[in-house]
Structures are given as C-alpha cells and as structure tokens.
Amino acid sequence: MDTLKGKKVAFQGEHGAYSEIAATSFFPDSELIPMRLFQDIFDALRNDSIDCAVVPIENSIEGSVNEIYDLLLDADKKITGEMFLKIEHCLIALPNSTTITKVFSHPQALAQCRNYIKRKNLDAIPTYDTAGSVRLIKEKKINDTAAIASKNAAEFYGMKILDQNIEDRKNNFTRFLVLSDQQTAPSKSDRTSMIFGLKHTPGSLYSVMKEFDHHKINLTKIESRPTKEKPWEYNFYVDFEGHIEEDSVKRAIKNVESKCTFVKILGSYERGTIN
Amino acid sequence: MDTLKGKKVAFQGEHGAYSEIAATSFFPDSELIPMRLFQDIFDALRNDSIDCAVVPIENSIEGSVNEIYDLLLDADKKITGEMFLKIEHCLIALPNSTTITKVFSHPQALAQCRNYIKRKNLDAIPTYDTAGSVRLIKEKKINDTAAIASKNAAEFYGMKILDQNIEDRKNNFTRFLVLSDQQTAPSKSDRTSMIFGLKHTPGSLYSVMKEFDHHKINLTKIESRPTKEKPWEYNFYVDFEGHIEEDSVKRAIKNVESKCTFVKILGSYERGTIN
Numbered sequence: 001m002d003t004l005k006g007k008k009v010a011f012q013g014e015h016g017a018y019s020e021i022a023a024t025s026f027f028p029d030s031e032l033i034p035m036r037l038f039q040d041i042f043d044a045l046r047n048d049s050i051d052c053a054v055v056p057i058e059n060s061i062e063g064s065v066n067e068i069y070d071l072l073l074d075a076d077k078k079i080t081g082e083m084f085l086k087i088e089h090c091l092i093a094l095p096n097s098t099t100i101t102k103v104f105s106h107p108q109a110l111a112q113c114r115n116y117i118k119r120k121n122l123d124a125i126p127t128y129d130t131a132g133s134v135r136l137i138k139e140k141k142i143n144d145t146a147a148i149a150s151k152n153a154a155e156f157y158g159m160k161i162l163d164q165n166i167e168d169r170k171n172n173f174t175r176f177l178v179l180s181d182q183q184t185a186p187s188k189s190d191r192t193s194m195i196f197g198l199k200h201t202p203g204s205l206y207s208v209m210k211e212f213d214h215h216k217i218n219l220t221k222i223e224s225r226p227t228k229e230k231p232w233e234y235n236f237y238v239d240f241e242g243h244i245e246e247d248s249v250k251r252a253i254k255n256v257e258s259k260c261t262f263v264k265i266l267g268s269y270e271r272g273t274i275n
Numbered sequence: 276m277d278t279l280k281g282k283k284v285a286f287q288g289e290h291g292a293y294s295e296i297a298a299t300s301f302f303p304d305s306e307l308i309p310m311r312l313f314q315d316i317f318d319a320l321r322n323d324s325i326d327c328a329v330v331p332i333e334n335s336i337e338g339s340v341n342e343i344y345d346l347l348l349d350a351d352k353k354i355t356g357e358m359f360l361k362i363e364h365c366l367i368a369l370p371n372s373t374t375i376t377k378v379f380s381h382p383q384a385l386a387q388c389r390n391y392i393k394r395k396n397l398d399a400i401p402t403y404d405t406a407g408s409v410r411l412i413k414e415k416k417i418n419d420t421a422a423i424a425s426k427n428a429a430e431f432y433g434m435k436i437l438d439q440n441i442e443d444r445k446n447n448f449t450r451f452l453v454l455s456d457q458q459t460a461p462s463k464s465d466r467t468s469m470i471f472g473l474k475h476t477p478g479s480l481y482s483v484m485k486e487f488d489h490h491k492i493n494l495t496k497i498e499s500r501p502t503k504e505k506p507w508e509y510n511f512y513v514d515f516e517g518h519i520e521e522d523s524v525k526r527a528i529k530n531v532e533s534k535c536t537f538v539k540i541l542g543s544y545e546r547g548t549i550n
Contacts, residue, residue, distance in 0.1 A: 060506035063499075066338055171506050202493040209481045218477040220507075223495060224338075231335035231446050231549070234496075274506070 007051035008033055010041045016131035016153025022085045022176040023054035042071045045179060053077075053129030053181040058221075059087070060173040068177075069225050069237055072195070072266055079267030080241050084274045088172075089113055091163040092134050092154040093146040100162070104133035105148035113148055116166040122146075134159055137257050173274060186243035191220065192268040193239050193252070197227070197261035205236065207259050217242055217253035243268040255264055283308055285316045291428025297360045297451040298329035317346045320454060327455040328352075330375040333496075335364070335448045337383055343452075343499050344512055348362035349543055354468050354542030356453030359549045360481070363447075364388055366438040367409050367429040374385035375437070380423035381389035381409035388423055391441040395423075409434055448549060459544050466495065467543040468514050469528075472502070472536035480511065482534050490527035492517055518543040 004035045009030040011019035023032055033050060035041050046049045072079075091108060093100060103110070103117060107126045110117065117124050118173045125145075133147035134164045138157050146162060147153075154161045184190075198204040212219055218241045224234040244265055258265045276525055284305040286294035308325060310316050315496045317324045333339045347354075364384055368375060377386070378392060382401045385392065390398050400420075401406045408422035413432050421437060423430075427438045435439045459465075471480040487494055499509040519540055532538045 058501075061503050062499055063341055063501050169503065171504075173506050175507075203488055205494065205497070206484050206488045209484055213478055213481045219480065221500060221509075222480070222497070226335055226338050227331075228336050228444065229446075231448050232495075 008049075010050045010053040012036070012041060012045055012055065014131040014135060014153075015131055016134060016150055016156040018085060018130070018150055018174060019054060019056060020131075021150060021152055021175070022056075022083055022174070025085070026054060026081060026083055026176075027052070028176060038066060038067050038071055042075055045075065045077045046160075050180035050196070052178060052182075054083075054176050054178055056174050057177050058175050059108075060171060061112065061169060064223055069223060070228075072193075072237075073225075073235065073264070074178065075221055075266075077179045077181050078184075078185050079177050079269055080180045081269050082191065083176050083178075084173050084272045085176060086173055086274075087112070088151070088165050089130075089165065089167045090149050090151050090161045091116075091146045091166055092149055093162055094137060094141065094143060094158050095158075095160045096143070097160065097162075098143045100144060100146045101146060104135075104136065104145060106130050109148045111146050112167045112169070115168045116163075131156070136211040137152060137195050139191075145269065161239045170184065175272065178269070184243075184267070186245050186268070187270040190241070190243040191239055191271045192242055192244055192249065193237070193266035195235055195237050195262075195264045195266065196256065197235050200233070200258070200259055204259065208236075208256055211252050211255045211259070212238075212240060214255075216250045216251065217252050239253050240256045241271075281305065283324075283543065284329040285310050285319055285325045286446075287311070287313050287316060287330065288404055289406040289410060289428075290423035290472070291409060291425055291431040293329060293360060293362060293405070293449060294329060294424060294451070295406075295423055296427055297331075297358055297449070299355060300326070300360070301329060301358055301451075301453060313342050313346055314429070317350055317397050320350065320352045325337065327453060327457075329358075329451050329453055330510075332452050333447050333450050334383075335446060335450075336444060339498055342500060345503075347468075347512075348500075348539070350454065350512065350541075352454045352456050353459075353546055354452050355455045355457045355459050356544050357466065358451050358453075359448050359547045360451060361448055361549075362387070362442065363426070364423050364442045365426050365429055365435045365436045366391075366421045366441055367412075367424055368437050369412060369416065369418060370433075370436065371418070371437045372421070372437075373418045375419060375421045377420040378423060379411065379420060381405050381408075383422045387442050387444070387447060389411050390443045391438075406431070414491040453544070459518075459542070461543070462545040464546045465516070465543050466546045467517055467519055467524065468512070468541040470512050470537075470539045470541065471511055471531065472510050474536055475508070479534065483511075483531050486527050486530045487513075487515060487536070490523045492524065492527050534538055 129152040130149035221239040405424035406428035496514040
C-alpha cells in the first residue's frame with residue numbers, strides 16, 4: 001500500500017480512538033483525519049476529499065457494526081484491506097486526580113469492563129466516545145472521574161494511566177476494513193466480501209449456499225440486514241476465502257447471480273492476521 | 276393465554292414505551308411491570324418474580340436487537356408467542372410549550388424521523404428512552420423542547436401531541452416475543468426458534484441448512500452472534516415455519532443435532548400477524 005504514503009486516511013472518533021490505532025498501523029506514513037460519524041466517512045469517500053478510510057466491521061464479543069454493513073450497500077469504494085486489533089482498555093485520569101468514584105466511557109467499553117468497574121465500586125456513566133471521555137475529563141478538569149480508553153488516548157492528552165488491561169475478557173479483538181479505490185492483486189491468502197438479495201421463494205438462501213459449496217468455497221461469515229424497503233426482507237452479506245480473480249470464485253458468483261435479485265462485490269483483499 | 280389474566284407481565288422501558296403497548300395488546304388483563312434493563316427481565320423470569328415478559332427481537336428498519344439474542348442463549352423460559360407492532364412516532368410537548376427548537380428521544384427514534392427533524396430545523400438530542408424523554412420534559416418543565424415517543428406516552432403523562440406519524444418510512448414494524456413457561460400446542464400457523472453451535476469445519480453451516488431443506492422446512496430468519504468464548508466463532512439463531520411437535524420438524528432437528536456442538540430449542544409459537 002505504498003501508494004498511500006502521505007495520503008489522507010479517515011477514521012471515526014477522536015484522536016486516540018481504537019480506529020486511529022488501526023489506521024496508523026496500516027498506514028504509518030499517512031495523514032490521519034478524525035471524523036465524527038461513519039456517514040461522514042462514506043460521504044468523504046464518495047466526493048474524493050479523502051483517499052482511504054479504516055472502519056470497524058465487527059468485534060469478537062459485541063458482534064457486527066450494523067451501521068457499517070448498511071453503509072457498505074451504497075459505498076462506491078472497495079474493501080482493499082483487513083486488520084485485527086486487540087482491544088486493551090486502560091483506566092485514565094488527570095495526573096493530579098483525587099479518589100476516583102466515577103468512570104466515563106462508550107457503553108460498549110463500560111460493558112466490556114463490567115467486572116472491573118464492580119470490583120472497584122465505580123459509578124459507570126455512558127458517554128459518546130472512549131477517547132472523547134479522556135478529553136472531557138481533561139478539559140473540564142474533573143478530578144474524581146476516570147475514563148476507559150486506549151493507552152494512545154492517555155498519551156495524546158497527556159493523562160495518567162491508573163490501570164491497564166482492565167477488560168473482563170482477554171479475547172477482545174476488533175476487525176477493521178480498509179476502503180479505497182486501489183486495485184488488489186491476489187495474494188496467497190485472500191478474502192472476498194459480497195452482498196446479495198434473495199428472490200422471495202422458500203429455500204432461496206439454501207440454493208445460494210449450495211453454489212458456494214459446489215465450488216468448494218469456504219464461507220467465513222454470513223450476516224443479514226433489513227432491506228429497509230420492505231419489512232422482513234433481508235440483504236445477505238457473506239465473506240469467503242478466495243479472490244474474485246480466481247476461476248472457481250468467478251464461476252460460483254456467476255451461478256449465484258442467477259439466483260439473486262442483485263449481487264454486489266464489496267472487494268477481495270489479503271486476510272488480516274491476529275497478533 | 277387466558278391463564279395469564281391478572282398475572283405479572285414485564286416489559287423494558289417506562290410507561291408509554293412501545294414494549295408496553297405490545298404487552299397490553301397481547302395481555303390486556305395483566306399487571307404490566309416496567310423494568311429498566313433487558314437483563315433485569317431475564318433475571319426476573321429466572322427467579323419467577325414475574326410470570327411472563329414481552330421483549331422486542333427485531334425492527335423492520337433497524338434489524339435485530341442483539342442484546343435479546345445474547346440473553347436468549349441462557350434463558351430458562353420458552354418463546355410462547357409473537358406479535359408485530361406498527362411504530363408510529365409522535366412529536367410531544369408541554370401543553371403550554373413555546374416555540375420548539377430541540378427534540379429529545381432514543382437515538383433509533385431520532386434516526387427514524389431524520390427527514391422530519393431536518394425539515395422542522397430542530398436540534399436532535401439523544402436520550403436513554405422515548406417515553407422517558409416525555410417524562411423528563413414534563414418533570415423539568417422544558418418549554419422549548421419536544422420528545423419523539425408513542426401516543427400512549429403523551430396520554431400517560433398528560434402531554435400535548437404536536438404532530439403524528441412523523442416517521443420517515445411508514446413500513447416501520449417491531450416484532451415482539453412473549454417469554455413464559457406456558458405450553459403451546461400446535462396451531463395451523465406456527466414458528467419455531469432455535470440456536471445451534473457449529474463444528475469448526477468448512478461447510479458445516481451448509482450441512483445444517485441442507486437438513487432443513489431435505490425436510491422441506493422453510494427458514495424465515497438466520498442470525499449469527501459471537502460465542503464470546505472464542506474470537507470469530509458464532510452461534511446461529513434460526514426461525515423456521517412449523518412446530519416442534521410435528522414429525523418432520525422432529526426428524527430435521529435430530530439430524531441437525533448430529534452436525535452441531537449444541538442445539539437449544541427456544542420455543543414453538545403461533546406466528547403473529549402484521550395489522
């Protein structure tokens with residue numbers, strides 16, 4: 001991804017957000033641009049005011065990020081990369097904090113540290129954002145409150161880390177996707193993501209899966225989202241091993257297309273590794 | 276469900292919540308008990324301090340309620356009923372309100388009225404709850420702010436309805452499930468919900484779906500949720516037409532069991548109708 005050196009890469013959240021850590025590790029030499037909403041990122045990709053974006057697609061404990069699935073349906077860029085980030089939460093406060101009685105963070109981060117918060121007898125207060133909670137405590141000089149966020153957020157705002165790895169479950173990973181208009185050549189370890197709509201007949205999902213099985217294509221994920229057009233009709237999102245330029249994948253997609261109302265290939269990309 | 280007359284039925288939220296409207300229409304003569312969290316409801320079902328609960332499982336626009344899926348995994352009661360409620364949002368204010376410049380509601384309700392809010396040039400402020408926003412405006416006597424909530428919430432708190440049916444999309448329905456330990460005999464129109472875990476081999480999901488297809492059982496929904504035990508392993512939730520006491524369903528389940536790490540039948544129940 002050398003061609004992205006010095007280019008603009010967007011992420012959702014504030015400086016110190018887990019999305020920024022993912023973006024930095026993928027594009028160490030790029031200009032990182034924080035954006036408030038996922039929608040802002042997809043708008044910026046569409047009008048080419050950024051070159052690329054890094055967005056979370058699923059967490060190993062919380063599951064899929066539904067909003068990203070919905071936005072991918074109309075996205076005009078491809079998925080061109082994937083990475084997995086281990087989520088390690090810190091308890092962060094002002095350098096001169098007093099006794100901590102309250103803790104701010106995003107509801108998901110609070111949920112992921114529930115046992116720790118209970119053990120320390122803290123009052124959990126949900127906020128908009130993990131890194132944003134650190135900023136809030138710094139700006140308002142709140143002495144009796146800590147935030148749960150990344151180590152990077154503490155460093156960015158010059159705050160003190162009171163405790164590390166406070167998450168209840170250690171197998172906490174988030175999978176991030178890279179969106180851009182780069183071309184990705186097949187590697188030896190690729191994944192392809194696609195969306196399809198089913199004809200409204202019994203067994204139609206099964207008939208699609210049969211095509212993948214017939215071509216020995218291994219599905220790694222299946223997810224459904226409401227079409228929003230007609231109640232209780234869904235679009236299906238699948239990930240599978242292989243690259244769209246491989247013959248067996250091409251043949252499978254061709255057969256799948258004949259059984260669907262539409263097919264959209266989101267991209268083929270090298271699979272990320274879990275460190 | 277006559278045996279539930281006068282019994283305790285729990286719902287999540289405050290009086291006037293859409294869940295309360297669903298519970299009332301299903302159990303008109305029961306004592307309705309508001310509870311703050313979904314977790315509280317499942318705890319109360321477990322210790323038998325309530326007889327029954329009505330919970331939302333999916334919305335036709337927003338998709339599944341992930342937390343309910345996760346709680347069903349460990350639930351000790353069965354799904355014994357289903358209903359669909361049309362979601363009709365109202366703009367609600369104090370009877371003596373001044374010019375409205377702000378609007379409070381749950382983020383999902385705000386999202387569902389996005390065009391309306393934009394057209395009226397209101398400042399959208401996310402809160403914990405729809406009906407709770409009505410209560411907040413009443414209690415704090417906030418003159419310049421309206422809430423988005425149900426007609427019932429306006430009536431319960433004696434507030435004024437400024438506008439009705441303000442949702443952007445009219446096909447907005449929520450599907451609710453009834454949880455209890457009642458027995459449900461087969462009707463002519465049943466649905467069964469179950470969870471299963473897959474062996475970690477390629478094509479294992481396909482082999483399960485093949486069994487349903489072989490027994491001519493029509494799947495109406497498939498959903499995956501992280502196991503939370505091991506990253507990127509999922510439990511699958513399926514709904515299909517038929518009752519667990521029917522022979523073809525029994526045979527299919529028996530074969531599915533041999534291909535899974537576990538199978539949990541969540542219940543068979545008469546399908547709800549969309550009014």
